[in-house]
Amino acid sequence: MSSHDHTLAGHDAHHDDHHHDDHHNPGFIQKYVFSTDHKWIGIQYGITALLFLAFGFYLMMVMRWSIAYPHEPLPSWMSWIFTDGWKARWLQDGKVTGETYNMFGAMHGTIMVFLGIVPLGFGAFGNYVTPLQIGAPDMAFPKLNMMSYWLYLAGGLVMCGSFFLESGAAKSGWTNYSPLAGFADGQVVNQWLSGQTQWLGGLVLLITSSLLGSVNFITTIINLRARGMTWMRLPFFVWAMLVTGFLLLLAFPPLEAAGIMQLMDRVTHSSFFMPSGLFTKSEGLADLSGGGSPLLFQHLFWFLGHPEVYVLLLPSLACVAEIIPVNTRKPLWGYKSMVYSVLVLGFLSFIVWAHHMYMTGMGPVVSTWFQTTTVLISVPSVILLTAMIISLWGGSIRFTMPMIWACAFLPMFGIGGLTGLPLAFNLADLHLHDTYYVIGHFHYVVAPGILFGLFAGIYHWYPKVTGRYMKNSLGHLHFWPSLICMNIIFFPMLVQGMAGFHRRWYNGGDAYLSKAQDSVNVFGNTVVQHIDLNILMSMGAWTLAIAQIPFILNVFLSLKFGKKVENDNPWDATTLEWATPTPPGHGNFTFDPVVYRGPYEYSRPDCEGDFLPQWVEPKAKPAEVKPDPVHDNTPSAH
């Protein structure tokens, strides 16, 4: 910055203060609906995402019925939600049809990934916690923040609204592969009113939302850090959010391109992803010129698809990384190596995508490349997990509710990660591709892994948001059945997958059995041997639903009846969000936050408690104060 700055611009900063007075009281709508406060937007994200998660969960329960009892009508405790007209269209004599199963499967995946976990992790926790942890008054662009929430909601409603159309919602899997998705609902005269087209429309809205969100996050983290908050003093949570932001920013646009092209295929009858000779008018579909490439869609999709997995994972990992040091009362082990790992993880996640496509006829060179990078990316992941496990070593652990969830996260995510390795090797993938093994692996990562981490986060920051603790009794009632049920559901999937169960059997292998009663390999008929696991897994899934009731009660009851927090820092934590009033007001901090040290100063013998928060001014050791990067014009640490 040149010195001329002051002559031209220096005095202007205060000019505008009058327009920004925070003294006027905003009305109800401005405060709670179209709010620009990052904390309230975070809560909006959280509530919406939890509702979508519940809906996605419900779709899965219906699917599990179809798998366990394919020939029996859907019981009324599950089907009451539908109108009779809807049932007449989508259930055959009360049974779930293949078409309906496909629709529910596609929407379950879409809702859980795009409308549930990402908004909960990145949207809710990111929004609420990030500005607090870096000591900022709000996000850099509050209005943009609001817009990204409303775009997300609009996208979600457009997608889910298509359940009420004659064509139903999208049915081509959450991956939306062409040409399947290209001609799905092809008979619908007005293409805009078909589930598949609405799915794409909703996707474009969601991508726009996450683009605005990630721009906002990264700008906030780069430019709005408090005085003294150097890069290496950032809590790990913020680092994870920064990387997540970059993943969303750079990985989503190619999918947007693919989405736009598929939209063109559907609406303008172009042939981006439609090969020649596959469709003609005589098959009742629109006339197409052909000449496109279905594989192109897969490349563009998985270019997003793989980083997306880390977009799901990192916020949850970040929550756990915050909770562990607070509850072990010792610094996070290997903070720096974790930061570098997460950066490497972010970079590598862009160049591993085609391990989802080993079976598409890629040659040995390119398969080897993707196999190598995929194995490489497990290195930073393992570093992250190991560092967190080592952080437990020798700590005097407080088994608070969040800590219990976090402790469960570690082994569950470990199983999820390790079961991924066989899929990374293309020889093993030949056998396991498109079986329940893949489903088991992915769900171990996402459900007992990521979701447990996010639950931990909810229990951890609830006292900051509401001023009350969540009830421990209900918490345990939520935790233990969840942990057991998750394993009942997903562990048999790994077994079934190795036994050869295809992931898209809508009747759980029944049709296969009746066709291939006597097909026996050296192990006997592996499908007969494992088909009864279906019922066990489905029972587990429905019990898991019951196990969430204590959680819902806990969230609402604790608002009123939870134990009040004793002070603003109930967990004795060191990061900046605990320096704010409870709950934080608009503008967050009541003082000008200055950061004097790293984020995890626990087990310090030299201070009164055993911890030294980032914002507390040092007493005895002035040497600890580093030069102020904002005001002293020194380059940042990174």
Added chain:
Amino acid sequence: MANSPEEIKKATTSYLIVCGILFLGTVLTVLVATLPALDIGRHGFDMWDCVLGLLIASVKASLVAYVFMHLNHEKKAIYWIFGSGIVFVICLGALTALAYSDPLHDPFFK
């Protein structure tokens, strides 16, 4: 960043020069593509026309980015941000190209 009046006035000339180069570059691309006398490689469109056309376009694009978008004197963070976009877009193109250029040759699948 050219922020002071003197710097801006000085930069004006360079803006005009770059504008001139851009116009010339555009004319050149068209001539190379349409005039048989300037056609390199074989007759009609071929690899060399493609390389030359993209080369001229890249030079023009770099000039726009460098001078008009002030990348010639920008802060470090901007280079990281924009650089990451460029790096990953190259990854996208190059690895997809690799996947296309290396199809599976299965003798049983002809």
Added chain:
Amino acid sequence: MEIPYIVTPRKDTGLFNSKIAIWLFLASEVMLFGGFFSAYVFLRIGADYPWPERTLPVLPGLINTFVLIGSSVTVVFAWASLKLRQWRRFQIFMGITVACAAIFMVLKGIEYNVKLHHQAVRLKDYTVIEGHLGYEKEDGVEVKDYKGHKIEENQILIEASKLTFSTVRFHKPWVESLMGQAAHHNAEITLTEDIKAITEIGGKEEVIAKAGDKLSPGLLSRIQKAHLAARKSNSVHRTAALREEWKIAKNDSPELKGWQLAGAVSVDPAALAPKLISEISTVGFTVNPPVEFMFRPRDVQEGATQSRLRDDTVIEGKLLESPMIFHHVDAIDFQHLAMKAEQKGIDPISAIDASWLVQNSPFAREAWEWHKGEVAKLEAELLKDYGTDKKGNPKREPTHKDRYRIGWKELVKKVESEGRPKLSGTASLAEEFVGPNYAARGDETFPHFSVPREQIGFASKFTPSWNTYYAIYFTMTGLHGLHVIGGAIVLGYYLFCGKKMYLANPEWLANRVEVGGLFWHFVDLVWIFVFPVLYLM
């Protein structure tokens, strides 16, 4: 509360917020357009048809490039003027920028419009004919359809005697069109027979619509309502019955698993029958007298005696001759045919000589013979200019496109070489923008030609559906156009609504213009690649 670093840059990063944000956004845009450029490359490499090389008129694209580069410069000057606090100069430069955006979009609009009205057809033997469809005429007067619109000569004509609608899926505008067309030809569409239905459980069959009732969306909706109500009620009872059966089966043999029992459990239709009411899934209508109906080719799957619309309406009746009539053919393209022939190891020239078009159209035969001579001339010329290589092969040869495509300029050249007068300079310049001038050049250059329906393999206007080249062309330029419009709106906002902010906080406005300008340069930067890639390669 005040967000810091909106106007002044932060010391350690040296940046104000929106500048970081716009660069992040641009990085994202790089990925978006990168996705499209990758798609372009792979569609082109993987194309299984001759990619249309250098097919767009260069002039509009060239002018647009100048316009965008110019506006890029003026937006920098606008920003510089703000920095120097010269409001008037800012207004002028920003005004030029926005005007440039408008010129760009107008030229783009002309380009699009020409394509959207230009027809192409690929025959079954892969010959491609391009040109302009006309409107149906009788004794020199244009015929109007029932709505009073002109009729483009690309319709499927069916003399329908019977129509059967799907109760659930019928498309209301199409029903209305059928009614309108019938009325236009003084025919009536009436219900063929009484529709009898049981509408209540245990009730008696009653007539809900009488034979001879006239077709109307209202009538169809009424039947649809009855059908949906029946479907709903029946589904409830079938479900209950099946549930009951399962209960019994499980009680009888508790040791068996569901999948072992499944074959034995079913609902007794006779026991269920009294509880069911009538579902009416289709309704038949008679056209009296049978008259000619027109359909857009994309909507109908035609057959000799029975055709089907996309909304599952079945039309019974004779398929009439429904040729596609070009009032002006302006190009004949054998590239695809030649490519297919080469793949089969057939000599492309003899394949073209034997093609349906050359066999059946004297004009095409003449043009093809003339074109072969032209190719020979070009070959000789190239041999003379560039010579041969060491092996004795000519260094330069006519391209595939030179050999097998007869474009509109060739057709013009042909007739002009036969002594037809040339067009004036301005008229031929206009042709560079809006395509060949049929009126001035006349039928002699661009003749009338009728393509029988059974010869058509695939037909389309020059829209995204014609081939993947036009698909990517429209998608990329369309998306780029949206960026131009978006950028122009933002810059226009600073121009027209910026005065107040300029007076209050000029530095903030300068920052905003800088950020808007960065976006504008990026739009220019994308065009710098789009232009050669789509127009010149």
